[in-house]
Amino acid sequence: MRGIRLSINLLAVIVLSVLLMALASSLLPTCTPQKPAPQLTLRIGFFPVQDFLPYFVMQEQGFGKKNGFQFEETSYAGGAAIIEAMVTNSLVDVGIVGTVPVLTAAERGLIPIKMVPVAANAFADPDHPHIGVLVAPSINNWKDLKGQLIAVNAINSIMSAPLRIRLKREGVDKYELIEIGFPNMGLAVAGGNIAAATMTEPYLTQSLLRGDGKLLGWIVGGPPFERMETTMVVFRGDFYRSNPQAVKAFLRAHLQAVQWMSQKPEEARSILAKRLNLNKETGWNMKLVRWSLDGRSDPVLLENMQPVLVDVGMLKAPIPVSKLYDETLLEEVLREKR
């Protein structure tokens, strides 16, 4: 008799405990302020291009939160603008920046004092082209661009450098460059404002699908830069030195995101389309770059691109690759993984 009573009491306690737990867990989502916030807020310089896909995945899949930080996002016109925001008024802690702005920054002596590239983000090759030239219907070859107005997102950017080199090689010496934001380039070509625009994804595919113009050719992933390290993860210099653990946390999350993207490429495309507010067709048709799975830069690629940049006057002289980036923290993160 005593045993039966005991079992009933025990059952009641268990049921009550389960119910209270269920109650507590049900209430939690409605009381978000009670959730402990990530310890650190990283201010990220952003512009809406595919190179920020790892960042989007970090947010969507929670890799950032898992590694103890959240993001505060500020939009800029491009990588050069992010660098300026980073070095002049310290508004940005981390950014995804093109290798050409990184090189020009290095030439200006900003690395490693003001900024430190810590990892490679993406590479381009003929299977993963990165920058293409959208042209008006009247333009049929490179020579037709002679004397024309051509849009780039920034004059000293990864967009303009290969264009200038390609035009030089094609024998086109007279043309005019104008800075127009990526989103505006397609309509500018369609409206007749400009004859051509160097565009990256997803804007290029979006414009092609919209019928703004046609693709003349790839200039990164095609001549002059068939293979190129396109973008790097860059941290503000003082942040890098004062918060190495935060940098490592970001790198951990970044590598996790890239790993996830390689395993689930379709879902990654979906995230990119969602974050860039693309329609379905653009999302599926745009060309994606090759992501660096281990975050290591390719010194050969970085070295090979420099003489060309010197040739067109974007660099005064080649810069030793060793002075371009610091992968010390990346190696520590990779060692942790092993």
Add this chain to the structure above:
Amino acid sequence: MLRIRLSIKLPILIVLAVVITALAANLLAIFIGRNIMRTRALETNINSVQAYSSAISLYLDNARSVLETTANLPEMKHLASALSVSPKPLRLMIHGSRSECKTAELILEHSKVFEYVMLLRPDGGIYHLDPAGLKTKFSHHDQAFTAWYKELMKTSQTVVSNLHISPITQQPTVVIAVPIFSAKGKLVGIWAGGLKLEELSKIGHRGLESEKLLHYGYVTDSRGLIITHQAKLRYVERQTDFSSVPPVRAALTGQQGASQFVNPIEREEELGAYVPLPGAKWAVVYEMPTRIAFEPINSLIRNIALTSIFLAALLCLMSMPVVRKITRPLKQLMAGSERIGAGDLIQRIDVKTGDEIERLADQFNRMAVALSEKETQLRQHTERLEDTNKELEKEITERKRMMEELRTASIYARSLIEASLDPLVTISPEGKITDVNEATIKVTGVPREGLTGTDFSNYFTEPEKAREGYRQVFEKGVVIDYPLTIRHRNGNLVEVLYNASVYKDIRDNVLGVFAAARDVTESKRVVLDLVETKNYLYNILQSSTKYSVIGMDLNHCILSWNEGAMRNYGYTEEEIIGKDAKIIYAPEDIESGAVERFITTAYEKGVAESEFQRVRKDGTRFPASVVITRRNDASGRPIGYLLMSSDIRDKKEAEERLRYASQYARSLIEASLDPLVTINPDGKITDVNEATIKVTGIAREELIGTDLSNYFTEPDKARVVGYREVLEKGFVINYPLTIRHILGTTTDVLYNAAIYRNEAGELQGVFAAARDITELKHAEEEIKKLNEELKRYIIQLESANKELEAFSYSVSHDLRAPLRAIDGFSRIILEDYLDKLDDEGKRVLSVIRNNTQKMGQLIDDLLLFSRLGRQELRASGIDMGKLARAVSEELKLAVPERKLKFNINTLIPAQGDQAMIRQVFVNLLSNAVKFTRPKERAVIEVDGRSEGNENVYTVKDNGVGFDMQYVDKLFGVFQRLHSSEEFEGTGVGLAIVQRIIHRHGGRVWAEGKVGEGATFYFTLPRGTKGGGR
């Protein structure tokens, strides 16, 4: 089935009932609530989109009217007219006069809808732009390329452009352009302004904290590109394409309405309303995410769910005491009933609840009391019944036993009577039959009912004798072997001997006679048969002439002697009967005890068989096969022997021949060096020869009976081919197998096998012979090795030859250059310095020239010789006679002073390289011409014939000939049998001949004798194109 206790079931049931009811009610409420909310949200959106559309229209109308009003100002018209007729080149002029500057400033300042305004000439050139600060951004002075300009020029009316990138700001904008007409109605200018899309996006709400808007409106141009967006200005900045959003698509086709849809750009479900913008081909949409629209109901759902859980838990807890109160008496009741069920009728259930459970407990208690009383009565009754039962059982058992014994005895007695083969009968004192057995029915042919009660004497051939018989029984009490003959109803008679006696009751009163008849008909017939058989056997024995059949007693005394014995031994029956049988045995068989053992065996075993030498009456002997059989009397006791023998001389001789033939065959088999084996159809070895023993290393006894396949390296292969295939096909030839020696060594063999049959054609097995091919294999290996070595040598040789040829060609070629120089300079000295040279100098120079020319010739020959090694053969049919004649004619012309006679016979045509064969004739014939020089009349004969597969050609001369001991040197390079003083030449000519002929796959040789001329032979393969290397 899951057994759950009531104490658990009840709370669960209560909770489930409450939860399910609450859930159903809630779901219904949610469904209704959502529908209401959806309808309300859509209605709200419809109102909002109408209002928003009106606001946008108003905004655009205002902007348009501002421009249109100012365009009609007299000073603007005047200015525009002046500009349009101005001869000055006005392109790139973006500063205006005071009046338009003032107007533009006023517009920008007061309307706040334009980002910039500009005055354009009719050709699209910008005359004025305000604010002037935008000059740094603009890219085109000429706006003639823009779509809105083209439309305005086409319609001469105010134009509201689609969304486009402004060449002034490089940002997305919408331009309103108004034509300026002169007083005469001529287009003199365009007054245009770019709208502030940011301001346009603010229409309908305060501030631009747009990201927090719960519902919002947006406008797209005719392509679906966002022009304004209340919530997300970045869509405007990026001209995001909303053409895939269902309401936008619908509005752009002129529809208006409201719907629930998934926004593919936002990737969210929305409730939206849409209208086309009046006066422009734009779409206006107002939408709200369903998560916002349904937030109250969703919140309610959460609250209800939580409340339900809480209530369920509370209910569960509260129901516990009730459940316990309900279940406690039930448990007592259950325990009590279990006790009653277990037989405990003394205990009572003590439940005091005052309800049905207590009444149920009372009923259980009363039932227990009643059961207890009934149980006591039942027990007493049962005890009594048990006693009675025991007695009855005992009695019944005893009776059963007695009955069983009686029945058994009766059955036994009757079965004995019925089983008797003798007719049995009981007869009353009156002579009437009272009982019969089955044998009586059978012997009389009358059924049992027909016999009983009838007179016993009726069934005999002599009824009186029968009556007399049983009268004697009554008198004497018994009668034995009383002969009678029973008559069967069908007339058959059976002779019997009757034994009969009286039988009495327990008071010794005679009741009747019991008579048993013994049928003696068969006994009589057997005796007759025996006599007949004896006579028959005697006749057989006596008539057998081939076999001797001799009867004798246990002392070997001859009792009978048949015709065959008389013939075989020569004794007559009279002479031999009564004599000892040892007379016909050979004395040595008797002395050795063989005869005694033979007879003893027959005595012990009943029969013995052997071969003995037998002795005839005349003393001669013959081999005989003897069978002796013991004779027994009727009781099985031995009484003598029957000796049967036959002459086996013919058989013995045949056996001897067979034995010899077998030994011969066996010796051949054993002598065979090939392992030979016979196998039965099961694959087991039945015989082997010595070679097999040797090759396997296993003794004959161990081999026989084992599986043949065991002795090969590949047993399966041997099994399949070794005998299965042989059995199927009848034979197998040269099948390669490898025999394994017991020590592990192996022997490669070629296996040949065929089936063999007996005389009746029945399959006996397989005969197999294995041929050791180890040596053959070694030889093949050796040949292969030699061939490979030969190939290597050939390759080396060819390589060396090629190198040598290349070397000699190069040397010869290089030597010609200095030679030409020496000769040339010598000639120059002789020509230019002739007068300065004395005779000795001239001679020496002449010698130098001669020698250089000789050397030149030598090098030419070497070059030719070397070239022949590399030159490709161009085979064709050659008329050898024609070729030889042509060469001979040339040679004649070269030495007109010589008396040469060429006898060129008919030559067989050949296949080969014509140029090369020509060289052969040139060299051989010129040699002949050269070496016949001492002869006054040279005769050179060319002939040919066919031998086997080749044509043989000869060149014969009557020249100086040569010594045959040097014949080997003839065809070597630089080999000469005569000095150059005697006969000029380089010593390469015949070497060239040899090389050409060899390249054609032919042979070359020579025969000669000093002073008697020489004959050169060469052959060319017939019908082939030569064997050039």
